[in-house]
Structure formats: C-alpha cells, structure tokens
Amino acid sequence: MNIPLLRGLVGVLMVFGPIPLTMLFAHKLIGKPYAVIWPALLAVGLSAWGYYLFVNRIERRPLHEFSSTGAGRELGMGLLLGAVLVLLTLAGLALTGHYTVDGMHPVGGYLFLPLAGQILVGVSEELVMRGVVFQVTERALGVWAALMVSSLLFALGHLFTPAASNWAFANMLAVGVLQGALYLYTGRLWLCIGAHIGWNVMLEQGFSAVVSGHEQRTGVLSGQVTGSPLWTGGAFGIEASVVTLVVSLLAAAVFLLLAHRRGYLRPAHRQPV
Numbered sequence: 001m002n003i004p005l006l007r008g009l010v011g012v013l014m015v016f017g018p019i020p021l022t023m024l025f026a027h028k029l030i031g032k033p034y035a036v037i038w039p040a041l042l043a044v045g046l047s048a049w050g051y052y053l054f055v056n057r058i059e060r061r062p063l064h065e066f067s068s069t070g071a072g073r074e075l076g077m078g079l080l081l082g083a084v085l086v087l088l089t090l091a092g093l094a095l096t097g098h099y100t101v102d103g104m105h106p107v108g109g110y111l112f113l114p115l116a117g118q119i120l121v122g123v124s125e126e127l128v129m130r131g132v133v134f135q136v137t138e139r140a141l142g143v144w145a146a147l148m149v150s151s152l153l154f155a156l157g158h159l160f161t162p163a164a165s166n167w168a169f170a171n172m173l174a175v176g177v178l179q180g181a182l183y184l185y186t187g188r189l190w191l192c193i194g195a196h197i198g199w200n201v202m203l204e205q206g207f208s209a210v211v212s213g214h215e216q217r218t219g220v221l222s223g224q225v226t227g228s229p230l231w232t233g234g235a236f237g238i239e240a241s242v243v244t245l246v247v248s249l250l251a252a253a254v255f256l257l258l259a260h261r262r263g264y265l266r267p268a269h270r271q272p273v
C-alpha cells in the first residue's frame with residue numbers, strides 16, 4: 001500500500017465497487033419498476049462507507065475532507081453554485097442567439113425520480129476523483145499533478161458514450177479542474193459534491209437538457225439550442241458547448257485564486273473551514 005498507484009486502485013475499487021453489486025442485487029431481488037430510488041441511495045451509503053474504510057484502514061489518517069462538521073452549509077453552497085453555473089451557461093447561449101425557452105411542463109413527482117441517481121453520481125464520482133485520486137496523487141507528486149491527473153481521469157470517464165467528442169473531452173477536463181478547485185478552496189469534498197449534483201439537477205430537471213450524452217428527460221422548462229455543435233455541444237448536450245468551457249474555466253480560475261489566497265494550494269496549510 002506504499003505504492004501510490006496500487007493504493008489509488010484499491011481506493012477506487014472500494015468506492016465504486018459496491019455500486020454495480022448493489023444495483024445487480026436490487027434488480028434481481030425486486031422488479032425494475034419498484035427498484036428506482038432505494039438501490040441508488042443504498043449504493044450512496046455503501047460507496048461513502050467504502051471511502052471511510054479506505055481512509056481509515058488503508059491510508060490511516062483523519063477523515064477531514066468528508067467529516068460532517070459544516071457539511072450542510074457547504075453542500076447547500078455547492079448545490080446553489082451548480083445551479084448558478086447552469087444559468088450562466090444558458091444565459092451565454094441565449095445572449096449569442098443559440099438558446100430559447102419554448103415551453104413549460106407541469107410540475108410533478110416525475111421530477112424526483114432521477115434525483116437518487118444524480119446523488120449517487122455526484123457523491124461517488126467526487127469521492128473517487130477528488131477524494132481518492134486527487135489526494136493519493138497529491139501526496140505522491142504534488143497539488144498541480146493531482147489537479148491534472150484527477151481532471152484527466154474525470155474527462156476520460158465521460159467519454160464512454162457514443163455522443164462523446166473532442167469538445168466533450170475538453171469541457172469535461174475543464175469541469176474536472178473546476179471541481180478540483182472547489183475541493184482546494186475548502187479542503188473538503190462537500191462543496192464539489194453539491195456543485196456536481198446541483199449542475200445535473202438544474203440541467204435535467206430544470207431545463208430538460210441532455211446530461212453528458214445520456215437520454216433526455218422531461219424537466220420544468222423546455223428549450224431549443226440551435227447552431228453548430230461548437231455552440232450546442234451536439235448529441236452530448238451543452239456540456240460540450242464552448243460556452244460551458246468558458247464558464248467552467250473562469251469559475252475554476254476564481255476558486256483557484258481564492259484557494260491560493262487561503263494558502264490551500266500547500267497541503268500542510270490546508271485545514272477544512
């Protein structure tokens with residue numbers, strides 16, 4: 001376990017491993033119509049427990065980055081930030097003449113059905129990328145290498161869809177840098193978890209938009225993104241739009257600057273707030 005690569009692989013397995021096992025067990029035990037929400041929430045708990053075991057048993061260090069103190073405040077800030085970033089992106093598309101709202105759907109229980117899956121994605125991906133990968137790499141190679149390696153793996157993980165493109169990869173790389181900057185800003189994972197969930201929820205339930213090339217769902221508002229794939233993101237959705245790239249890079253620069261002013265780019269000075 002003194003080998004960083006091996007330790008990182010074990011951590012990824014401990015966090016991600018329970019997810020497919022839980023889903024497989026749930027769908028074998030209960031029919032799919034009845035196994036929509038609770039398997040994902042159970043997988044969230046098991047994934048978080050796997051991370052706790054990794055830090056406690058393998059790394060043998062305090063779990064500062066995932067402690068409950070101040071978690072609600074940072075999680076709420078992250079949810080708000082993710083929603084605001086979506087609004088800024090759509091505003092940029094609207095101002096350039098590439099997005100219009102053309103309708104509104106009735107608000108109903110259907111809006112809550114994807115929520116458990118979105119929580120699972122936000123929690124598990126951040127535990128792996130900003131928890132395991134970032135911190136193992138940082139202790140081995142330093143903070144900038146950790147930021148780049150975790151962002152690169154985050155981007156590569158979003159390419160396993162037929163809708164993926166070069167622009168999608170560039171944008172996911174920028175989003176990975178932003179998520180890493182959010183972690184560095186607080187020294188904890190709750191802000192980046194909240195931002196991840198808030199972005200997906202606002203994009204999908206708020207604006208009925210495609211998320212990372214997956215199947216489009218009905219949300220509160222419906223709209224049209226028009227223009228070339230440079231603006232629309234193509235089949236991958238607006239997460240591959242040049243506007244998303246600009247918004248993500250600007251937000252990442254802001255939070256990296258704030259982290260630098262706090263001294264949090266130096267691990268020895270980083271204390272959760």
